[in-house]
Amino acid sequence: MNSSELSAVLPAVYNYLGFRGIGKTEETDRLIADCIEKLETKIQFNYLYKFYDSPPPFLDKEPYRSFLSGSRGVILSATTLGAGVDRYISRLFRVDMTEAAVTDACASALLERMADDYEKTIAPDLSYRFCPGYGGSSVDDLRPLFEELKPEKIGIYLGETCFMLPAKSMAGVIAVGKSAKKSCRGCFMAGSCEYLKEGRKCYVSEKKQ
């Protein structure tokens, strides 16, 4: 990762680490850069998607209806950094807790970033990824999404309680031909969100529309 790519991903890493504006040091920057360099050798990024002219039946309800209204199609997507990253982070927790926690945050930030970059190659007019669990939707909607998309092909599996394996994976819904921004409105965490209490958000950057 070159320095400009690193600078682009740093804010998200700091955000995941709960950075609140003070206390950031050059040492932490170096630690993050070091963690990313090692992490990159473990990443097996995979992305799978399927396009639909009209939404599959499980999306025919709120909040998906509102999210997709005015779009000219919908994409179901799933993406992962691969099982090697999970193993690597688990191992780090036994070697160096600090490095493990920072690497975990870097992995989350890189997954978002790599998925954003990949989506730009699909089409220029995509919304952000709306993942089941966001905005009042139920995480249980991952089940029909997995039925449709079959992300097992790229090594993502859904557990009984709807956790994804590998852990550094995402699955979501993208509106095609529609600009939609992430928002805290309707998020199930809105009432108790630590980020909101501090006037921050859990996400950093919007994909350019």
Add this chain to the structure above:
Amino acid sequence: MLRFGEKTVVFDGGFGSELEKRGLTGTPEDLNIDAPEIVKEIHLSYAAADAVTTNTFGLNPIKYHGKYSLREVAEKAVENARAAKKPVFFDVGPTGMLIEPTGPLGFEQAYECYRELAEATKDLPDGYILETFSDLYELKAAILAFKDVTSLPLIASMTFDKTGRTLSGASPEIVANTLEGLGVTALGINCSLGPRELLPTVERLLRAATLPVIVQPNRGLPKLKDGKTVYEMPAEEFYREAEKMVEMGVSIIGGCCGTDPEIISLLARLSGREVKKRPVAPVTAINSGSRLVIIDGVKICGERLNPTGKKALKEALLAEDYDYLIDEAIRQQEAGADMLDLNCGLPQIDEKRIMLGAVKKIQELCDLPLQLDSSDPEAIEAAARAYNGIPLINSVNGERDVMERIFPIAKKYGAVVLGLTMDKNGVPKTARERVEIAKRIISTAESFGIPRHKIMIDTLVLTASAEQPLVRVTLEALSEVRKLGVKTALGVSNVSFGLPNRPLINRVFLSAAMERGLNMPIMNPLDGEMSGAVAAYRVLSCEDENAADYIALYRDFTPSGSASVGAKKPAETSAESLYDCVKLGLKSKVAELAKEEISRRGALGTVNDVLIKALDEVGRLYEQGKLFLPQLISSAEAAKTAFAEVTRSLPAGTSSKGRVVLATVMGDVHDIGKNIVKVVIQSYGWEVKDLGRDVPPEKVLEAVKTFRPDAVGLSALMTTTVPSMEKTIKLLKENGCTAKIFVGGAVLNAETAEKIGADYYTPDALAMAKKLDEVFGK
């Protein structure tokens, strides 16, 4: 019959896409019975191929949920495929479940699943093709199952991504070593990508595999067109790429997603061509699921997972404390070991069960290949079977009955075997006699179908203090054994028993042995002098090209500094006091400074006047947002190290504030928060029993009964796992648990915590540490 490896064989192409073209939907396997004429028509359309595969990709007891029995579908599927009048290979796909340790599917469950399928089909086809597997461990279970039931040809094929790895992280070389070891007929690649993108991976596989290689690519990369996935690579182009592969030495060629009868008819032009001979030299290699070690030059085998003379390891094995073993494995890996010896032999334990547990736990987090070290064949077999890769078995000797017990296990699981040059008469006193035993071991192995490159020889080190003249005999035998074309091993540090300054003797002996051709010193990799000698020898013998590894290892070396290997972290900022070290999270000096403080202030003075004050300051800065998570964790880790020194200085059981059981509840695998809580509350002086993640309520209850904690901390990250947390709390309370129950995690708040019966909700690790102190008046 087909002559794999001699004449090029053409297999058929995509089946699902052909069904789709004909408008057929539903469970594809059921169509064998519901629409046999159409299925036959597709098989017939592929009759230009030399072999066809059945429409049974999803037919296994775990994945198939259709209307019929396995046998009913299999019979019809083979009958339909016979319409092409070509040899029929029964198509077997993965279960669709993620296998352990990451997923819920047990290795033996996977084995049973495929065994049931093998039993139901063994009299039907002309061979089997296991394809589109993305996890080598699941494929191993399937291969073992089919080989236990049938001797029909067995082809095994995996998917690789564009980086040249399977989804579980195995390289082509690892796949080749494992599948050849397991004794398949042919191995290869299918699906994944188009032929052009697969070419580099195919090249690597051809360089690594001695067996015939099969390749069945997709028809290029898929494109989205009108909402549908389409493969548009022109048939002629696919053919040209396939022809290149055959010219490189691929023996069996066919197609996967998007390929059709037109493509297979073109590929038929390649049928019967002489297969290009590939000069692949067999290597002595062992591998885990994601790391291959070719035993050439000098490779270090870490010896520290052997209880002989190690009290703490003995206790860990007796208590089945696998965490201790994992930590020891990781420490050796960090110190530069290439592989690890694992010995669980203690008179009081069920060695088979413990060895099996240790293998499963270690391979979960440490990817170094294992040497399975036991005198109990049952323990060796259990471990070799559960091992995700190709292990080294330690050991056989010149005794016939020992070889007869071990070699069949090595053959079945593809293991490399270490042979000791001794027999019922003991260790011979001459090199000639030791070499004779080595020859006997090699020839006996060959009679069991185990090739020479799968054998290593240990010419046995005796102690210089008791058997001084025999030290040279060991080395002479070593040189001679190398001439037999096998690799060598020695338990190096045996040489110095009973002598002062053992490291010096060990190091000189190691250097002499390496020069005589020692490939695998079994030694302590944490001994910097020994590991350093290996690193230096690798430079002098040109194994470490341009001394790259050596320079990386000693870049920060100063003549006055320690020569320890593995301590590669840059120097930390200097800090003079224990207080500063904890506050700044500087771990390296903490133990030393803590000892000084304890001698000056006493244990309690150190805790109250230094550690608590430093932690309070860190906590205050964290709450103010002047420190953030990494710094908090670093401080906690530093404090934890200091507390360990305090504990060591006090009588057992008097230093801890109390006990806490921690668990991420069943159904939830997100444990980073719980892990951070663990280190922070440990840094505050609490003793923690960490049950891990996805922990069933019953296991929490069991831990509460045995560990008798003051508090239980439960975490959950997902809304879907809050009910699991509630169930756990209910079970604890119903069983009279008096420990206070703390909950935390992203989806919880004080209100939810109260609703599900928890005593306390704490939003983060520091809050829990403080709450514990408050509740228990510490």
